[in-house]
Amino acid sequence: MADSAKPRKIRKKKLGSYPFASVIFSISMALFVLGLFALLLLHANRLQAIIQENLEVQVFLDRDLSEANRIKISKTLASKRYTAAKDNKAQIRYISKEEAAEGFLDNPDEEIALLGDNPLRDSYVMKLKPEYYQADSLEMIKSEIQQTSGIFEVTYVKSLVESVNENLAKIGLILLGFAILLLIVVLVLINNTIKLALFSQRFLIRSMQLVGATSRFIRKPFLTRAFLHGVLAGVVASALLYALMQWAYTRIEDLHLLADWRNSVIVFAALIIAGGFVGWYSTWRAMNKYLRLSLDELY
Structure with missing residues (x-):
């Protein structure tokens, strides 16, 4: 009786091929977590810059100062190296004593009438460049500005500046520690993922060695695919991060x-670059290990 069963097709393994879907998924998730942390750092730095931009220095003027002298002081403050600028315009705002009274007193007209005179002073409120929001820099700026003729006093909220700088320094150290730890974990995870994926190819690698293939010839397809898989994982991670940011x-x-x-x-x-490089490097290390294994160590 003739066997009517169709002959079973033997699927040939292609050198350098392995279940890449799980590898790309694992690398994508690892890069996603790393990228998410990097974006959190960027947003934290941006928040720090906004906080510093809103810290202000008040420059109180002498009483009965002429308009010409007031304008001269304005130009002097605008020309200082530490004065912040936006759209090529110095971040300086003039506040007259009348405006100050409106913000400071409940009923400006009545209370000033009782006092006989407005006790407040004309002033300038200026913003500084972020790099100058340090205790020593602010004291230097205060001393320098107070030497200008027509300026009565320079003030800033010292306790607020010190508190902001101290908190930002602590947060920066904590985030840096987490970043280093996360980077190590991600690298170990990607390395182990690729090593396990290549584990199924160890006998094929041995077979290629037995027929005389050189180590370079055996490595090449594995390294090429690993690099492309890493790049693809980087693209996937970036796309997920972009979608998360928009949401x-x-x-x-x-x-x-x-x-x-x-x-x-x-x-x-x-x-994307890190995905390609880490994929390539982890594969190169794993390949070197499997190429050096003895027959007994393969099992």
Whole structure:
């Protein structure tokens, strides 16, 4: 009786091929977590800059100062190296004593009438560049400005500045520690994922060695595919992060004010490059291990 069963097809394994879907997924998730932390750092830095930009120095003027002298002081303050600028315009605001009274007193006209005279002074409120919001820099600025003719006093909220700088320093150290720890975990995870994926190819690698294939010939297809898989994982991670950012900006009010698209694009590009490099390097290390294994160690 003739056997009517169709002959079973033997699927040939292609050198360098392995279940790449799980590898790409694992690398994508690892890069996603790393990229998410990088974006959190960017937003934290942007928040720090906004906080520092809103810290102000008040410059009180002498009484009965002429308009010409007031304008001269304004130009002097605007020309200082530490004065912040926006759209090529110095961040200096003039507040007359009448305006100050409106914000300081409940009933300005009545209370000033009782006092006989407005006790407040004309002043300038100026914003500084972020790098000058340090205790020693602020004291230097205060001393320098007070030497200007026509200026009565320079003040800033010293306790607030010290509190902000101290808290930002603590947060920076904590985030840096987490970043280093997370980077190590991600690298170990990707390395182990690729090593396990290549484990199924160890006998094929041995077979290629037995027929005389050189180590370079055996490595090449594995390294090429690992690099492409890493790049693809980086693209997937970047796309997920972009989608998450867009969702967060629509759900959390004013979060878009912390957006830093230029550096965000750099993060996405870094993830793609890092994915390709880490995939290639981890595969290279794993290949070296399997190429050196003896027959007994393969089992």
